[in-house]
Amino acid sequence: MSIPILAAKSVTKRFYGLTALDNVSLTVVRNSLTLLIGPNGAGKTTFVNVCTGVLKPDYGRIEFNGIDITGLPPYKIYSYGLVRSFQIPQPFKMLTVLENVLVAMKNNNEYPLKSLFKRFWIKEEYKNIEKAFRILKVVGLDKYWDWETYKLGAGQLKMLEVARALAAGAKLLALDEPIGGTDPSYANRIFDNLRSIKEMMEVSFLVIEHRIDIALKYADYVYVMDRGRVIAEGSSSDIVKNPRVAEVYLG
Numbered sequence: 436m437s438i439p440i441l442a443a444k445s446v447t448k449r450f451y452g453l454t455a456l457d458n459v460s461l462t463v464v465r466n467s468l469t470l471l472i473g474p475n476g477a478g479k480t481t482f483v484n485v486c487t488g489v490l491k492p493d494y495g496r497i498e499f500n501g502i503d504i505t506g507l508p509p510y511k512i513y514s515y516g517l518v519r520s521f522q523i524p525q526p527f528k529m530l531t532v533l534e535n536v537l538v539a540m541k542n543n544n545e546y547p548l549k550s551l552f553k554r555f556w557i558k559e560e561y562k563n564i565e566k567a568f569r570i571l572k573v574v575g576l577d578k579y580w581d582w583e584t585y586k587l588g589a590g591q592l593k594m595l596e597v598a599r600a601l602a603a604g605a606k607l608l609a610l611d612e613p614i615g616g617t618d619p620s621y622a623n624r625i626f627d628n629l630r631s632i633k634e635m636m637e638v639s640f641l642v643i644e645h646r647i648d649i650a651l652k653y654a655d656y657v658y659v660m661d662r663g664r665v666i667a668e669g670s671s672s673d674i675v676k677n678p679r680v681a682e683v684y685l686g
């Protein structure tokens with residue numbers, strides 16, 4: 436049984452005269468890597484903006500984890516666990532990898548008075564460190580736990596971003612062009628990592644991508660948009676064979 440983590444139904448968004456999203460219905464199945472592709476201007480980023488509360492839809496309904504989130508403010512949607520890559524605060528460059536993950540954790544409800552008494556927080560602190568290491572292992576950064584963040588490469592920073600989202604309690608990560616600007620071997624590694632994260636944790640991915648040559652082989656399910664509409668959906672092999680997809684990409 437495939438239960439959706441995200442279900443958008445008939446979502447429409449207009450900018451003045453332009454219909455950026457025209458009756459878009461899209462589902463992300465729990466624990467899947469769902470790919471959203473399409474040429475420039477198709478409406479992919481607008482879709483993510485509407486789902487994460489940055490923009491309000493003119494029409495339609497969006498459910499996240501069974502909750503109606505249509506039109507809710509971004510912080511609320513974020514707190515439910517729908518996290519968009521650029522919402523994750525920039526890492527603190529002078530802090531270590533581990534410290535950056537700890538900072539992102541949710542249960543940092545510190546009482547000034549409580550903090551005077553070590554025995555009140557030391558247990559929690561250990562638990563957080565344990566959890567942070569578990570996450571760092573999953574994203575492949577555990578060996579670099581004590582590195583200052585400024586020493587990391589571009590791909591490692593992407594993975595730190597994912598680690599911080601997981602630490603913040605993300606259930607669905609929306610990544611807008613995560614491999615942008617990286618060479619093919621790096622890009623493949625990032626997708627490989629996303630897949631293994633998905634295997635090890637209760638998390639789903641909605642990945643927007645442009646370079647379908649790389650992304651398709653990692654997707655569980657694919658949606659194709661063009662000019663505000665979903666023009667195709669299916670498995671990667673369905674999509675490759677679809678003449679309409681070839682048309683929007685080549686023509």
Ligand SMILES: Nc1ncnc2c1ncn2[C@@H]1O[C@H](COP(=O)(O)OP(=O)(O)O)[C@@H](O)[C@H]1O
Nearest residue numbers: 450453455473474475476477478479480481482
């Ligand atoms: N804030 C905005 N105001 C007006 N038009 C916008 C805005 N955001 C996006 N658009 C337009 O909506 C369409 C879809 O854009 P976008 O969602 O960024 O596409 P994609 O991410 O697929 O390249 C484009 O024609 C774009 O110019």
Ligand SMILES: [Mg+2]
Nearest residue numbers: 479480481611
């Ligand atoms: Mg975009």
